[in-house]
Amino acid sequence: MLQLPHYSCMNTLASPEAAYELCRQITATYAKTFYLGTLLMSEEKRRAIWAIYAWCRRTDELVDGPRARLTTPETLDQWEHQLESIFGGYPQEDPDVALADTLQRFSLSIQPFRDMIAGQRMDLCCSRYETFEELYLYCYRVAGTVGLMSMPIMGVEPSPRTAPWNRNVPAELPIEEAVALGIANQLTNILRDVGEDANRGRIYLPLQELALFNYTEEDLFNGVVDERWRELMRFQIGRARKFFTMAEKGVSQLSLDARWPVWSALMLYRQILDVIESNHYDVFRQRAYVGRSRKLLYLPVAWLRAQVL
Template structure:
């Protein structure tokens, strides 16, 4: 495998999500490189919909080239994906296709009516990532672990939706379900104006409780992972759950700016989680930077 190709995937992950990059940095090779490749392809899928003017491919082109992966050329992601599937033959291709299906939904289905609809979307765009990662993070196929991985992804996507309410409105999307707006007597027009009051806070707190429920399900099988993978999963979950605390500390004003977990807070979480693992395993993770 061309090391430069893997390095380009790693750079995409480092730029796109410092939290994920740090969480998975201590995985042994080739698990670590496989995570970089999966992230890079998912980023290309996401950018093809959210930033089409800057993306190298449309979502349709990505799906076509992925379907013809053996002959796909023109970008480092294609040989990287071929390496991924050759190195981890237990990885199925269906989650990648479902991920693209979920992102395609953003082009036509932009206003959600029920929580069930929202969680179905969260499975497509994020729960599938758990399915992609599972064969990389562990050698056996455990149905309980598959379910947990999907749940963690769903919880993370709910956090994304809460954090990005304002940005998504600018893109013409409203992920907050209409049934929750109606439950708390909060109007769609008030959402457009960015009104933050006790009704909006109550709505967001309910979504927060849903996210935490999915996180609990998502971490239920973490003890069955190899230690390096278990720690990576815990770190990723902790970094994302901490976004909810930042949102709460800001009074649930998700219109004024993006909730960001600071480096010091991440370092504290790292030290706390690393302390539960053997020093020989925890020492693989970079503590600073």
């Protein structure tokens, strides 16, 4: 795992331009598929999304990075205090400068950011989830919140089918669909990373569902791929695809300049599920990823969907 660069202290903070560039580099390094989608946005929107992603990445690194063993509940308390400082207009580290600037340009709520930190607290104390309901809460906190953070930046616009007398009424944000996309992405991450998580002693598949398919924790830690595992994975992939389908319904409500990148990111991320299938569900020995040439093939399809759906 790559290590994030050292950030300056508050006495020598970067300029907003330099801070946005740092956030761009973080996004390009750690989220290649996502980054490709952001390049299709307007400059102001993509820079704001980079600022949010960089904050989310640094938050995740607290419990899933090279120094995660040093993270305590008090560490996360301090991180939340730093978040409050950013929202108060007092950034403390270089990437914070970009997020503070974004807050001046877009109306963002602090609550989804707080919820994400709550998700990291779950990672500190939980390495198993008994039911999907428990896992759903975790997925919302660590990923569904990203949709809520991003929605004010993406923006919405009235449908052309809206009655003329309602055209000036502000369009409602597709909140449920935004959360669904985050859930779908996180479920995809979980399925792709089963082997890596097992190496860290973690299981994110609901234990009740392992039992439903007569597949044990010991089987998982041994990387057993048999018909029980394949049936379990088919079930999990089917659920993730349902969340992607739910998310699709909200894309058409976004501002026109946000639809193409969101369609691109959605379609490309969903492709990971197809790759898992083509790898015969062996996520223990083969990492599922979408190659760059395949990504480029989907961009015109995403553009077409953005125009007509």
